[in-house]
Amino acid sequence: MSQEKSTEEQIIAAAKKIFLQKGLAGARMQDIADEAGINKALLHYYYRSKDKLFDIVFDEAFDKVISRLSTIISTNMSLPDRIRSIVRGYIEGLAENPHLPLFILNELQQDPELLIRKFKAKPNFPNLQLFLMEIARAGEQGTIRKISPIQLMINILSLCVFPFAARPLLKGVVGMDDVQFRLLTEERKELVADFILKAIEP
Amino acid sequence: MSQEKSTEEQIIAAAKKIFLQKGLAGARMQDIADEAGINKALLHYYYRSKDKLFDIVFDEAFDKVISRLSTIISTNMSLPDRIRSIVRGYIEGLAENPHLPLFILNELQQDPELLIRKFKAKPNFPNLQLFLMEIARAGEQGTIRKISPIQLMINILSLCVFPFAARPLLKGVVGMDDVQFRLLTEERKELVADFILKAIEP
DNA sequence: CTTTGCATTAACCAAATGGTTAAACTTTAT
DNA sequence: ATAAAGTTTAACCATTTGGTTAATGCAAAG
Numbered sequence: 001m002s003q004e005k006s007t008e009e010q011i012i013a014a015a016k017k018i019f020l021q022k023g024l025a026g027a028r029m030q031d032i033a034d035e036a037g038i039n040k041a042l043l044h045y046y047y048r049s050k051d052k053l054f055d056i057v058f059d060e061a062f063d064k065v066i067s068r069l070s071t072i073i074s075t076n077m078s079l080p081d082r083i084r085s086i087v088r089g090y091i092e093g094l095a096e097n098p099h100l101p102l103f104i105l106n107e108l109q110q111d112p113e114l115l116i117r118k119f120k121a122k123p124n125f126p127n128l129q130l131f132l133m134e135i136a137r138a139g140e141q142g143t144i145r146k147i148s149p150i151q152l153m154i155n156i157l158s159l160c161v162f163p164f165a166a167r168p169l170l171k172g173v174v175g176m177d178d179v180q181f182r183l184l185t186e187e188r189k190e191l192v193a194d195f196i197l198k199a200i201e202p
Numbered sequence: 203m204s205q206e207k208s209t210e211e212q213i214i215a216a217a218k219k220i221f222l223q224k225g226l227a228g229a230r231m232q233d234i235a236d237e238a239g240i241n242k243a244l245l246h247y248y249y250r251s252k253d254k255l256f257d258i259v260f261d262e263a264f265d266k267v268i269s270r271l272s273t274i275i276s277t278n279m280s281l282p283d284r285i286r287s288i289v290r291g292y293i294e295g296l297a298e299n300p301h302l303p304l305f306i307l308n309e310l311q312q313d314p315e316l317l318i319r320k321f322k323a324k325p326n327f328p329n330l331q332l333f334l335m336e337i338a339r340a341g342e343q344g345t346i347r348k349i350s351p352i353q354l355m356i357n358i359l360s361l362c363v364f365p366f367a368a369r370p371l372l373k374g375v376v377g378m379d380d381v382q383f384r385l386l387t388e389e390r391k392e393l394v395a396d397f398i399l400k401a402i403e404p
Numbered sequence: 405c406t407t408t409g410c411a412t413t414a415a416c417c418a419a420a421t422g423g424t425t426a427a428a429c430t431t432t433a434t
Numbered sequence: 435a436t437a438a439a440g441t442t443t444a445a446c447c448a449t450t451t452g453g454t455t456a457a458t459g460c461a462a463a464g
Binding site: 168200 | 304311364369389
């Protein structure tokens with residue numbers, strides 16, 4: 001292990017790894033210290049408590065998930081191109097952090113407060129509203145089939161996110177190894193976009 | 203609380219509720235005992251250890267998930283009708299146990315062994331193979347668009363399962379309450395089937 | 405009624421776990 | 435060089451937690 005990063009950064013990196021893998025309840029402070037290669041007391045020296053450390057990791061993870069979505073969503077493209085961009089970008093982003101979906105969904109279920117706190121800081125996702133309205137408009141104009149905007153959004157999200165959450169299942173049931181999963185994911189960047197666009201074609 | 207069930211059944215019911223809600227790492231034996239309204243020692247008297255109790259709960263949960271899928275999958279219908287049945291039945295089943303998806307996915311990631319053990323008992327999901335082959339055949343015959351059978355299966359599963367896993371997110375981000383969620387779910391029984399069938403139309 | 409065997413409980417135990425502390429070590433400033 | 439400030443560690447502490455036990459309750463069999 002190279003020792004280039006500062007202790008604080010080492011701790012955050014280790015905490016990310018352990019928390020994302022085991023969740024808040026399953027993670028042990030000792031695990032994080034071991035992963036970082038430091039004494040357990042340093043975790044408290046720099047970050048006070050397990051909860052404080054977790055909050056930082058969760059916030060960062062959550063930001064990573066929505067910031068990417070946010071930027072893609074607010075580009076100036078036709079709806080089909082936009083959807084293609086969203087799918088491609090989202091799958092790409094998750095491929096770099098495959099543990100993110102299950103981690104966030106799970107911790108959110110354990111403690112919905114995490115979200116509330118989050119949305120008091122950042123305004124309530126303004127670009128999402130615009131996106132939903134555009135879907136509604138496209139439906140009216142006949143550019144795409146009429147479909148409840150929220151339902152379509154859920155469909156897009158489902159198709160992008162679920163495979164990462166279900167990775168262990170795919171591994172176990174159809175014996176999919178890491179390489180196959182990588183290929184499957186790669187193929188999905190276009191396949192899912194095609195699938196959605198065909199489904200909402202007028 | 204009515205006291206009709208035997209102690210063993212009470213324990214299993216309580217364990218299900220707590221484990222499904224908090225997961226293996228987050229659940230406390232005391233929580234389960236309290237939920238069942240009995241002394242903690244009884245848990246060990248009847249089921250030996252936390253792990254043993256968890257195994258029973260997990261196995262039952264997993265069976266519920268795949269048995270329903272299994273029976274629907276092996277009916278004699280046209281592929282479109284079959285897909286419609288799968289979607290409808292699956293969403294309906296999950297609506298009765300909304301915690302199931304996140305629970306299973308999460309515990310599976312914590313310990314992939316759970317699956318291995320499971321597939322040593324039951325033969326490796328024979329009807330699934332048939333279903334995949336039928337998708338391939340329908341693709342060749344032009345009944346549906348050509349699509350990788352596994353990808354299509356993942357798409358179907360994604361659209362059915364993900365909303366249940368993302369429930370806290372929907373609650374937090376678009377302020378969806380229980381009633382709205384119920385309606386959304388109900389609508390999805392047909393909407394998702396339409397969506398998929400339109401997407402794979404030749 | 406009493407004995408026998410199962411069910412149930414309160415009290416207890418040992419290990420794990422989040423957190424603290426005092427001392428040692430390192431770096432920086434004077 | 436030395437003092438001061440910040441960093442790191444081993445040892446320790448209090449609480450939580452899974453698990454055990456010995457005693458009590460209780461129903462059915464004798």
